[in-house]
Amino acid sequence: MQLFYTINVSEGKALFSREESMHCLKVLRMRRGDSISFTDGAGNLYEGIISVDDPSGMSATVISEGQDPGRRGYRLHIAISPLKNEDRLEWFIEKAVETGIDEITPLICSRTEKRRIRRERLEGLILSAMKQSVKCYLPRLNDPVTFNEFVKGIREGKRIIACCDPSVERIPITSSFKRGDEVTILIGPEGDFTAEEVASAVGAGFKAVHIGTSRLRSETAGVAACCSVYLANI
Numbered sequence: 001m002q003l004f005y006t007i008n009v010s011e012g013k014a015l016f017s018r019e020e021s022m023h024c025l026k027v028l029r030m031r032r033g034d035s036i037s038f039t040d041g042a043g044n045l046y047e048g049i050i051s052v053d054d055p056s057g058m059s060a061t062v063i064s065e066g067q068d069p070g071r072r073g074y075r076l077h078i079a080i081s082p083l084k085n086e087d088r089l090e091w092f093i094e095k096a097v098e099t100g101i102d103e104i105t106p107l108i109c110s111r112t113e114k115r116r117i118r119r120e121r122l123e124g125l126i127l128s129a130m131k132q133s134v135k136c137y138l139p140r141l142n143d144p145v146t147f148n149e150f151v152k153g154i155r156e157g158k159r160i161i162a163c164c165d166p167s168v169e170r171i172p173i174t175s176s177f178k179r180g181d182e183v184t185i186l187i188g189p190e191g192d193f194t195a196e197e198v199a200s201a202v203g204a205g206f207k208a209v210h211i212g213t214s215r216l217r218s219e220t221a222g223v224a225a226c227c228s229v230y231l232a233n234i
Contacts, residue, residue: 005041016038032050044066073233076183079187081106081188088217102139109197110194110197119141156184160225161209162188173211
C-alpha cells in the first residue's frame with residue numbers, strides 16, 4: 001500500500017503539501033478520481049478519492065476513517081548520541097522508525113564529537129520511513145539535550161542504559177523489560193559512556209544492560225535495542 005501524509009484533514013476533505021502532491025501526481029502518475037490511503041501521523045488511517053489533481057496542492061475527499069491496524073502495544077523512546085558520521089545516525093533513525101519507535105532524543109554525552117543535528121533532514125527521513133513502513137504514528141524528534149539533563153528528567157517506565165564496560169554489573173537487555181512496557185533506552189557515542197555517566201544513570205534509576213557479547217557501533221546498538229523491544233512484543 002502506498003501511504004501519503006497530511007495533517008490538514010477536516011470536514012471530509014484532505015489537503016496535501018506540494019511535496020506529497022508532486023510525488024502522487026508526477027511520480028506515481030495518479031489523477032483525479034483515483035483512490036489513495038493517507039494518515040495524519042496521529043494514528044488515523046484514511047481512504048480517499050483525489051478530487052483536485054493540482055501538483056502544487058492536491059486535495060482528496062475522505063470516504064473512510066479508521067485507526068492504525070498495526071498500532072503497537074508498547075512505547076519506545078531512544079536517546080542516542082549524535083555520531084561523527086551523519087550517515088550512520090540517519091541509518092539508525094530510518095531503521096528505528098521502520099521497526100517501531102515513538103520518540104528519539106539526540107543525547108549530548110561527554111564523548112559526543114558532533115553536537116548538532118540537521119533537524120529538517122532527519123524529520124524528512126522519519127516521515128519517509130513512516131510512510132514506507134505503512135505506519136500511522138509519526139515518531140517525535142526532540143532537540144538535543146545533555147546527558148545529565150535527560151537522565152534527571154526521565155521518571156516514567158523502564159529506564160535502561162546500554163554500555164560496554166565489563167566492570168559494570170549489567171544484565172541482558174531482554175531481561176530489563178517485559179511485553180507492553182514503556183521503555184527508554186540510552187545509547188552512547190563512539191567510545192561509549194564514561195564511567196561517571198553510567199554511575200549517574202544507575203543512581204537515577206536506570207538499569208545497566210548489555211546487547212550481547214559483540215562490541216557494536218552506536219547505530220547498530222540502537223537498532224538492536226529497537227529490535228529487542230519489538231520482538232518481545234510480537
